[in-house]
Amino acid sequence: xxxxxxxxxxxxxxxxxxxLAHDLFTVxxxxxxxxxxxxxxxxxxxxxxxxxxxxxxxxxxxxxxFVDLASAATGEKVFINYRGKSLGLAWLGRASVxxxxxxxxxxxxxxxxxxxxxxxxxxxxxxxxxxxxxxGIRKHQWVARPLAIYGVVVRKDGAQVDIAIGDDLQxxxxxxxxxxxxxAAKAQAEKKMADAIPGEKLNVVIGGWPxxxxxxxxDRIKLNVLRLLNxxxxxxxxxxxxxxxxxxxxxxxxxxxxxxxxxxxYGQDDRVCAYTGLRAxxxxxxxxxxxxxxxxMDKEEIGSAGNTGAEGRFLLDFLGELLAREGKTSERAIRRxxxxxxxxxxxxxxxxxxxxxxxxxxxxxAFVGRGICLTKFTGSRGKYGASDxxxxxxxxxxxxxxxxxxxxxxxxxxxxxxxxxxxxxxxFARHGADVLDAGTALLSxxxxxxxxxxxxxxxxxxxxxxxxxxx
Numbered sequence: 212x213x214x215x216x217x218x219x220x221x222x223x224x225x226x227x228x229x230x231l232a233h234d235l236f237t238v239x240x241x242x243x244x245x246x247x248x249x250x251x252x253x254x255x256x257x258x259x260x261x262x263x264x265x266x267x268x269x270x271x272x273x274x275x276x277f278v279d280l281a282s283a284a285t286g287e288k289v290f291i292n293y294r295g296k297s298l299g300l301a302w303l304g305r306a307s308v309x310x311x312x313x314x315x316x317x318x319x320x321x322x323x324x325x326x327x328x329x330x331x332x333x334x335x336x337x338x339x340x341x342x343x344x345x346x347g348i349r350k351h352q353w354v355a356r357p358l359a360i361y362g363v364v365v366r367k368d369g370a371q372v373d374i375a376i377g378d379d380l381q382x383x384x385x386x387x388x389x390x391x392x393x394x395a396a397k398a399q400a401e402k403k404m405a406d407a408i409p410g411e412k413l414n415v416v417i418g419g420w421p422x423x424x425x426x427x428x429x430d431r432i433k434l435n436v437l438r439l440l441n442x443x444x445x446x447x448x449x450x451x452x453x454x455x456x457x458x459x460x461x462x463x464x465x466x467x468x469x470x471x472x473x474x475x476x477y478g479q480d481d482r483v484c485a486y487t488g489l490r491a492x493x494x495x496x497x498x499x500x501x502x503x504x505x506x507x508m509d510k511e512e513i514g515s516a517g518n519t520g521a522e523g524r525f526l527l528d529f530l531g532e533l534l535a536r537e538g539k540t541s542e543r544a545i546r547r548x549x550x551x552x553x554x555x556x557x558x559x560x561x562x563x564x565x566x567x568x569x570x571x572x573x574x575x576x577a578f579v580g581r582g583i584c585l586t587k588f589t590g591s592r593g594k595y596g597a598s599d600x601x602x603x604x605x606x607x608x609x610x611x612x613x614x615x616x617x618x619x620x621x622x623x624x625x626x627x628x629x630x631x632x633x634x635x636x637x638x639f640a641r642h643g644a645d646v647l648d649a650g651t652a653l654l655s656x657x658x659x660x661x662x663x664x665x666x667x668x669x670x671x672x673x674x675x676x677x678x679x680x681x682x
Contacts, residue, residue, distance in 0.1 A: 224666050232582045232618035232666040242473040247490075251668060252464040254486045255476045259378070259459045260361045261509045264319035264482060265298045268507055270488055272300055275493045280532055287498055291529055296320075296509040296519040299529045302679075304502040308533045311551025312502040314644070315675050316635060317484040317493070318511035321477070322346035322657050324353065324387075324413055324458035326360075330451055331417070333433040337417030338387075340427045342458060343410070346512030348672070350408040352658050354389035358415065362456035364446060371446045377461045384461045385415045389480070390489055398680065415458055419509045460659040472665055473579075473654075479661040481511065482556035483668060491675035502533070503679040511558070511635055520633040526642065550643035553604070555635035555678055557671075560584040560622045562652035562664075572626050577652035579662075582618025582670035585609065586648035591631020598636030611681060617673040618666070622652060628657055647672060 219408035222228075231270070233241070272290055277300060280289040290300045297319075324342040332339055359377025366372060377384040388409075390399055399407040421431030422438055441447040464476030484509065488505045495503060506529075510520030517523065527545060533543050562579045563571050577584040585608065589600040612619045624630045640646040651671045654662040 227325060229578070229581060229620070230618070231580050232670050233580060235582075235616060235618045236666070236669075240669075243669055244665050247467075247669055247672065248665045251483070251486050252466075252474055252476065254376070254547075255464040255474075255478060255482060258319065258482055260323075260457050260483075261296050261320040261358065261476065262363065262455075263361060264485060265292060265295060265507060268298055268300075268319075268485070272491065278611050289533075291532070293525055294519050297525055298507045299525065300489070300505040300507075301529075301533060302492060302495060302499060302503045303533070304499045306501050307537055307539075308502055308530060309537070309539055309551075310501065310502045311548055311553065311644075312530070313499070313679055313681065314506065314554045314639070315484075315488040315557045315678065316506040316554060316639065317488050317650075318508045318515075318635065319485050320346070320509050320512050321459075321480060322348045322360075323402045324348075324415070324510055326362075326415075326451065326454065326456040328452050328454075330456075331433055331436060331448060336419065336432065336437045337416060338415050338432040340415040340458075341411075342413050342415060344678055345415060345457075347657050349404075349658065350410065350413060351404060353413060354387045354408060356659065357384040358386055358388060358458050358462040359461040360385060360415075360456055360458055362451050362454060364444065364454040364456070364644075366450050366453075368449065370443075370445070370504070372446070374444065374456060379398045379607075380462075385417060385458065387413050387415055403432075412483075431480065436437070443464065446578070455681055462632050467662055471640055472663045474665060474668065475660050475662050477659050477661070477678045479651075479663050480559045480656050481557070483559060483653070483663050484671060487651070487668060488557050488670040488675050491672055491679055494676060499679055499680070500680075504529075508635060515635055515638060521638040526639065529632065552639075552644040553678075554636070554639045554644045554646040555608070556598070556634050556639065556646055556648045557650050557675065558634040558636075559588050559650045559656060560648075560652045561624050561630075561656050562622075562654050564654055570625055570629060572623070575621070575623050576625075577620055577622030579652060579654060579664040580666050581620040581652075583674040584610070584620055584622040584652045584667075585650055586622060586650075587625075587636075589631075589633050589648060591633075595638060596633050596637070598634070598646055598648070599634075600647040601645065604647055608647055608649065608678070611677060612674055615673070615677040616675055618670040619674065620652075623654060667673060 257267045277288040287303045327341045329338040364372045418436040422435035460477040467473035467475040515521040588597045636646045
């Protein structure tokens with residue numbers, strides 16, 4: 212039966228209809244997505260830790276003409292590398308920094324296993340490394356899989372040594388053992404999933420061959436591991452005390468699906484937003500009116516504490532340095548700049564999982580393939596710990612994206628009283644800036660192999676690009 216004219220007009224003019232980004236893209240845009248995602252996968256492989264992400268971002272920015280702010284008396288494109296773990300990029304605009312900046316802030320740390328400061332030991336013929344997990348992992352996902360070790364060690368002679376073992380196919384890899392099903396009935400199967408693998412059992416296998424002769428004494432496998440580490444890196448056991456060594460999934464990012472519609476890989480929370488923000492800034496093409504700034508932060512997964520997290524003074528110091536180049540050094544100038552700044556907190560959200568749809572409020576959840584996700588509020592339960600963006604700024608951003616054909620959707624992280632989570636948004640909002648969370652929706656978030664739809668990755672890039680370019 213034909214629908215009434217009033218119904219059809221109301222549906223067309225008044226109702227909001229979800230649309231796939233693919234259907235909004237032109238053919239020319241679709242043809243750009245695959246090459247863009249090829250470079251994104253390469254970035255994921257080069258950026259397995261926050262240190263390596265910052266190093267890769269600085270390399271790409273330097274290629275694009277950005278220079279270190281500490282050594283650049285003049286110039287539009289500058290960066291600050293903050294202790295090797297956070298980084299700020301700015302393309303200075305035609306307007307003063309005191310009039311505010313357009314800032315996209317992402318984080319480059321991801322859930323992982325960190326080695327303890329006294330990690331190495333030997334037990335029943337196996338050399339092992341003790342770990343302490345970092346961020347919100349699901350412990351059962353980290354056992355019985357290939358792992359790599361990255362990080363830095365400051366030796367007793369003061370030299371800093373980079374460690375990278377496990378991703379090159381010529382390297383050995385590492386793993387955490389799991390219990391065989393034949394013996395797991397009481398030890399694991401009868402327990403809650405969160406308790407089946409205690410954190411203290413997330414120990415990494417590092418060796419199995421002994422040194423010397425059978426009558427030499429105990430810890431022959433441990434000593435052989437130390438011998439190998441000393442031969443290759445000049446390390447002794449005490450050097451673990453001044454080390455930051457991170458255990459991450461081994462293996463490259465991959466295309467997923469027979470059609471290759473998804474990118475699968477480790478660390479897409481939040482390096483998908485880091486890369487798309489970086490590329491948006493590098494691809495601007497011409498000097499923006501308002502300064503365009505990217506921050507890539509550390510420590511978000513554990514509350515943004517520390518001097519390289521968003522709780523630190525990085526924002527104030529960076530804006531202060533930019534203002535000083537204009538001859539403005541007063542606290543009042545910094546406060547004005549902060550109050551006039553507009554921030555996209557570039558962090559991911561959860562896409563509806565087809566097998567676990569019931570944990571979402573599907574009327575207010577993100578879906579893969581529908582564009583960047585705008586998240587008005589974060590937090591948990593009664594929005595506790597949230598940054599709740601004001602309607603004016605949400606309206607400004609959604610109208611900007613719509614006008615520039617950058618596909619977008621809205622979403623929140625799970626049902627009320629069931630989901631929740633936080634971002635760095637509230638830490639920037641407390642300085643008076645307008646802030647809205649805006650990032651890619653992921654499947655299997657916080658797992659060792661997260662999935663992002665390529666249309667959403669490119670939509671995220673387009674959104675940041677038009678935000679930077681906005682007059």
